[in-house]
Amino acid sequence: MYASTPIGLSNLPTTPASKPNPPQPFSITAHQADQSTMDPDAEPQLRKPKGSSQLNRWSRARAVRSGRKLDRPVHRAETTVEERPPARWAEPTSPGALGGGDEEVFGVKSIYMVSDGTGWTAEHSVNAALGQFDHCLVDRGCPVNTHLFSGIDDSERLMKIIRQAAKEGAMLVYTLADPSLAESAQQACRIWGIPSTDILGPITEAIASHLGVSPSGLPRGAPGRSSHLSEEYFRRIEAIEFTIKQDDGALPENLHKAEVILTGVSRTGKTPLSTYLAHKGYKVANVPLVMGVPVPKTLFEVNPEKVFGLTINPVVLQTIRRARAKSLGFSEEIRSNYSEMDYVREELEFARRIFSKNPSWPVIEVTGKAIEETAAVILRLYHDRQNKCSMPKISKRY
Amino acid sequence: MYASTPIGLSNLPTTPASKPNPPQPFSITAHQADQSTMDPDAEPQLRKPKGSSQLNRWSRARAVRSGRKLDRPVHRAETTVEERPPARWAEPTSPGALGGGDEEVFGVKSIYMVSDGTGWTAEHSVNAALGQFDHCLVDRGCPVNTHLFSGIDDSERLMKIIRQAAKEGAMLVYTLADPSLAESAQQACRIWGIPSTDILGPITEAIASHLGVSPSGLPRGAPGRSSHLSEEYFRRIEAIEFTIKQDDGALPENLHKAEVILTGVSRTGKTPLSTYLAHKGYKVANVPLVMGVPVPKTLFEVNPEKVFGLTINPVVLQTIRRARAKSLGFSEEIRSNYSEMDYVREELEFARRIFSKNPSWPVIEVTGKAIEETAAVILRLYHDRQNKCSMPKISKRY
Numbered sequence: 001m002y003a004s005t006p007i008g009l010s011n012l013p014t015t016p017a018s019k020p021n022p023p024q025p026f027s028i029t030a031h032q033a034d035q036s037t038m039d040p041d042a043e044p045q046l047r048k049p050k051g052s053s054q055l056n057r058w059s060r061a062r063a064v065r066s067g068r069k070l071d072r073p074v075h076r077a078e079t080t081v082e083e084r085p086p087a088r089w090a091e092p093t094s095p096g097a098l099g100g101g102d103e104e105v106f107g108v109k110s111i112y113m114v115s116d117g118t119g120w121t122a123e124h125s126v127n128a129a130l131g132q133f134d135h136c137l138v139d140r141g142c143p144v145n146t147h148l149f150s151g152i153d154d155s156e157r158l159m160k161i162i163r164q165a166a167k168e169g170a171m172l173v174y175t176l177a178d179p180s181l182a183e184s185a186q187q188a189c190r191i192w193g194i195p196s197t198d199i200l201g202p203i204t205e206a207i208a209s210h211l212g213v214s215p216s217g218l219p220r221g222a223p224g225r226s227s228h229l230s231e232e233y234f235r236r237i238e239a240i241e242f243t244i245k246q247d248d249g250a251l252p253e254n255l256h257k258a259e260v261i262l263t264g265v266s267r268t269g270k271t272p273l274s275t276y277l278a279h280k281g282y283k284v285a286n287v288p289l290v291m292g293v294p295v296p297k298t299l300f301e302v303n304p305e306k307v308f309g310l311t312i313n314p315v316v317l318q319t320i321r322r323a324r325a326k327s328l329g330f331s332e333e334i335r336s337n338y339s340e341m342d343y344v345r346e347e348l349e350f351a352r353r354i355f356s357k358n359p360s361w362p363v364i365e366v367t368g369k370a371i372e373e374t375a376a377v378i379l380r381l382y383h384d385r386q387n388k389c390s391m392p393k394i395s396k397r398y
Numbered sequence: 399m400y401a402s403t404p405i406g407l408s409n410l411p412t413t414p415a416s417k418p419n420p421p422q423p424f425s426i427t428a429h430q431a432d433q434s435t436m437d438p439d440a441e442p443q444l445r446k447p448k449g450s451s452q453l454n455r456w457s458r459a460r461a462v463r464s465g466r467k468l469d470r471p472v473h474r475a476e477t478t479v480e481e482r483p484p485a486r487w488a489e490p491t492s493p494g495a496l497g498g499g500d501e502e503v504f505g506v507k508s509i510y511m512v513s514d515g516t517g518w519t520a521e522h523s524v525n526a527a528l529g530q531f532d533h534c535l536v537d538r539g540c541p542v543n544t545h546l547f548s549g550i551d552d553s554e555r556l557m558k559i560i561r562q563a564a565k566e567g568a569m570l571v572y573t574l575a576d577p578s579l580a581e582s583a584q585q586a587c588r589i590w591g592i593p594s595t596d597i598l599g600p601i602t603e604a605i606a607s608h609l610g611v612s613p614s615g616l617p618r619g620a621p622g623r624s625s626h627l628s629e630e631y632f633r634r635i636e637a638i639e640f641t642i643k644q645d646d647g648a649l650p651e652n653l654h655k656a657e658v659i660l661t662g663v664s665r666t667g668k669t670p671l672s673t674y675l676a677h678k679g680y681k682v683a684n685v686p687l688v689m690g691v692p693v694p695k696t697l698f699e700v701n702p703e704k705v706f707g708l709t710i711n712p713v714v715l716q717t718i719r720r721a722r723a724k725s726l727g728f729s730e731e732i733r734s735n736y737s738e739m740d741y742v743r744e745e746l747e748f749a750r751r752i753f754s755k756n757p758s759w760p761v762i763e764v765t766g767k768a769i770e771e772t773a774a775v776i777l778r779l780y781h782d783r784q785n786k787c788s789m790p791k792i793s794k795r796y
Binding site: 117129137142149171203217220230234241269278323373375380393394 | 515528535569778
C-alpha cells in the first residue's frame with residue numbers, strides 16, 4: 001500500500017524497505033555527538049551528515065514560503081484518491097512502526113514528535129502547521145504520518161526514537177523541557193542529518209528572558225514540578241460537569257448559571273462546541289431550537305450578552321442531517337421531517353425569527369467552520385463584551 | 399494593585415502609568431520597517447531599537463536555561479500571596495487593556511499573542527512554556543498576564559497591537575500563516591525592540607521542506623482554505639456525542655461500542671477525562687464504582703484491553719470530595735458517607751478489589767495529574783495495545 005507515490009526531496013536516501021533492522025537501545029551523549037565519533041557500522045542506514053544540507057533545506061523552505069518555485073521538481077502522486085484508504089487512526093500495520101522498521105513505504109513522509117511531557121504541544125503545533133498543507137493533504141498528494149512519543153524522559157529512549165527517525169527519513173519535532181535532553185536531540189539530529197524543530201525551547205527562552213526567571217527544566221508530571229490542582233483547575237472541572245448536565249436543553253432553570261449559552265437548530269454543532277468551551281473553563285449551556293417545540297422562557301430572561309445564536313447554510317445542514325438520520329436509523333417519516341429541504345429551510349427560518357427578535361444575540365455562521373474556529377469567534381465576542389475595549393482579546397492572569 | 403513588584407530586565411523603559419495615550423490605528427509596511435523611518439513623534443513612548451539588545455536577551459536566556467545566574471539580579475516580590483487576587487479570567491479592569499493603555503502596572507509582565515487564525519496554537523504553546531515557570535507563578539513571584547488576539551488578518555490591526563505591546567513593555571508571540579504579516583510583525587518587533595517569537599513559522603518551514611510542498615499561507619477559516627468537514631471531523635463529533643450520552647454509567651448496554659472505558663470511584667476525573675479524549679476523536683464511556691451499587695455486568699464482558707481503572711490517593715480524594723459535598727449542598731448524612739476518611743478508604747479498597755480481579759486493566763494513579771497528563775498516559779497505553787510495538791506511540795495518517 002501507498003507504494004507508488006514518489007514525492008519531494010528525493011535526494012535524501014531512505015531505508016530500503018526490504019531490509020528488516022529492528023532498532024536497538026542506543027544512547028548518545030552530548031560529548032559523543034560533538035565529536036562526531038559515531039560508529040558507522042552501528043548506523044549502517046543513517047543519512048550521512050551534510051555540511052550544507054540543513055541550510056539548503058531552509059533556503060528551499062524560505063523560497064517555498066515566498067511563493068517561488070522550488071528548484072527541485074515536486075512529483076505529485078498520480079494515483080487517484082480511491083486507491084487510498086481514508087484518513088484514520090493508524091492500525092497495527094501502520095508504516096514505520098517501531099520494532100518493525102521494515103515497513104517503511106516510499107512517498108509517505110513521517111513526522112516524529114517526541115516529548116518528555118504529554119506531547120500535546122507538539123501535536124497541536126504540528127496539526128496547526130499541517131493545516132498549511134491542506135491543499136495537498138486533502139487529495140493525498142503529500143501523505144503524512146505523524147508519530148507521537150510522549151513521556152520520553154531518558155536519553156536512551158530518545159536516541160532509539162531519533163535513530164528510527166533517521167532510518168525512516170522522518171523529520172523530528174520535539175518539546176523537551178529538560179535542556180540536556182533537548183541539546184542531545186538537537187545534536188543527534190544534526191549529526192544524522194535529520195531535519196528537526198524545537199517547539200518549546202524558543203518560546204521558553206523568550207519568556208525566561210522576559211520574566212527574568214529561569215525555567216524549571218521539568219516536564220509535566222515530573223516530581224518537583226508544582227501540582228496542577230489549582231483553583232483554576234477545579235473551576236475547569238466544574239465547568240465541564242456543568243456543561244454536560246446542561247447539554248441539549250436540559251435543566252433550563254439553570255441557564256442563569258451559565259457563562260455562555262448557545263442556541264440553534266439541530267446539527268449546528270452546539271454540543272461539541274459546548275464541551276470545547278467547557279475545557280477552556282467556561283460554563284456553557286445549549287438550547288436547541290426545534291420547530292413546534294416551545295423555547296424555554298428562561299432563555300429570554302437571562303443576560304442577553306451571554307447568548308450566541310448558531311446558523312448554517314441549509315444545503316450543508318441537509319447533507320449533515322441526512323447522514324445523521326441514516327446513522328441513527330430514523331424512520332422514513334421522522335427522516336423527512338428532519339432532513340428534507342423544505343423542513344430544513346423552514347426550521348432555519350424559525351430560528352432566524354427568534355434571533356431577529358433578540359438583536360443583541362450575535363448570530364454566528366458555522367458553515368464549514370471547525371469547532372475551534374467557531375469557539376474562537378465566540379470567545380472573542382464574549383471577552384469583547386466583558387472588557388469593552390477597542391480590540392477584542394482574551395486575557396488571563398497567571 | 400500589583401504595584402510593588404519590580405522584577406527582571408528593569409533596564410527596558412516602560413510607559414509611565416500616569417500618561418493616558420489611547421492607541422491610534424497605525425500601519426507599517428515591510429518597506430517602511432526595513433528603512434527604519436518610523437516617525438519618533440508618532441511613537442513617543444516606544445522602546446528604542448537597540449542593535450544588540452535581542453542578542454543580549456538571548457544569551458541571558460541561554461544562561462538561564464543552563465542554570466547559570468543572570469548577570470542582572472532578579473527582584474522577587476516581597477508581597478505575600480494573600481495580597482493578590484486569585485488567578486482568574488481578567489475582568490474589565492485588567493491591566494493593559496487596549497483602549498485603556500494607561501492601566502499598565504509595574505511588575506506584571508505581559509505576553510501578547512497574535513494570530514490570523516484561532517490563536518489556540520499560540521495559547522497552547524505559551525501555556526506549555528509557562529508551565530516551566532510554575533515555581534514562581536504559583537506564589538505570584540512573577541505575575542504574568544496573557545492577551546490573545548485572534549483573527550488578526552490585516553496589517554493595520556496587527557500594528558496597533560504591536561504598538562500597544564511596545565508601550566506596555568510586553569513580549570509578542572505570533573502565529574501568522576500569512577508570510578507577509580509574519581514578516582511585518584518580525585520587523586516591527588525588531589525596530590521597536592519588542593522580544594518576539596514566531597510559533598508557527600519555523601515548524602511550517604521545516605514541514606514544507608520535508609514534504610517539498612509550499613505552505614498555503616492561509617490562516618484557518620480563510621476563503622480558499624480547504625473545509626474541515628472531513629470524515630475525521632464527523633468522527634470527532636460522533637465521538638463527543640457518544641461520550642456525553644455514556645457519561646456517568648449511562649447506557650451500560652452500549653459499553654461494547656466505546657473505544658475507551660474509564661472506571662473508578664467518584665472524583666477520580668472520569669468525566670473531564672472522557673470529554674477530553676472525545677475531543678481527540680475517541681468514543682469514551684465511563685463507569686462509576688460506588689460501594690453498594692452493582693457494577694454493570696457488561697463492563698466485564700467487553701474487550702478488557704479498552705478498560706482503564708483510575709485510582710487516587712485517599713487523602714487527596716477526601717479533600718476533593720469535601721469541597722464537592724459543600725458546593726453541592728449535600729446533607730450531613732450523605733456528606734459523611736461520601737467524604738469521610740473511613741468511607742473513602744473503604745470505597746477505594748472496593749475499587750482495588752475489582753481492579754485486581756481484572757488484571758489486564760491498567761490502573762492509573764491520577765493524584766496531582768492534570769487531565770492532559772492522565773489522557774497522555776491512557777492514550778499511550780491504548781495505542782501500545784493496538785500496535786504492539788516496542789515503543790508506545792500514537793500514530794495518525796493525514
